[in-house]
Amino acid sequence: MTIQIRHLTFDSAEPRRLAEFWSAVTGWHLFYDEDPEVIVARSFPSKELMFLFVPVPEAKTAKNRVHIDIKPEDTTRDELVERALSLGATVFGDHRKEDGSGFVALRDPEGNEFCIERGEHEMAPSGPMTIGLTI
Structure with a gap:
């Protein structure tokens, strides 16, 4: 199916x-x-x-059980966060780290939660991942 x-x-x-x-x-x-x-x-x-x-007719009264995670394709995470804030979003959790990783948790103008992550183009290329197994 x-x-x-x-x-x-x-x-x-x-x-x-x-x-x-x-x-x-x-x-x-x-x-x-x-x-x-x-x-x-x-x-x-x-x-x-x-x-x-x-x-x-009713207002939002509790935390979302589902939220959207978005990442930019042609701008940066931080630029998209600033854009969302200028449009009326509010930050309720800033989880950006010094190394550039992390995300920002926001609420839209009606209180719906969403997160903005880094775009693929903002991440450093990484080599192949190896996993060691002990048998």
Whole structure:
């Protein structure tokens, strides 16, 4: 059996506003019509993962049980963190280390947690990994 994960759905007090935040963070496009739901995706329709924002009357009240980890492809982790902060995100855990590794845990404008990691291009190339086994 195979499946396709179509959407990652965000319950939201203001779907359009939250979708605009995520569109700006990801560089993906907004797709909407008169329906209150909003999609953020690279393209639409798409077989890739899309973010779906749906209106709900209640506010977020507890820690997310699932969160998104994102990493930049054409900028740095630190630049993407600064961009997210300028768009309304807040930091709740800065786990960057002196050697450049680590990540930053943030909340979007409605309190949903997400982490920004280093992009592949920021990591030093490493040689082949060897594992020693004792029999």
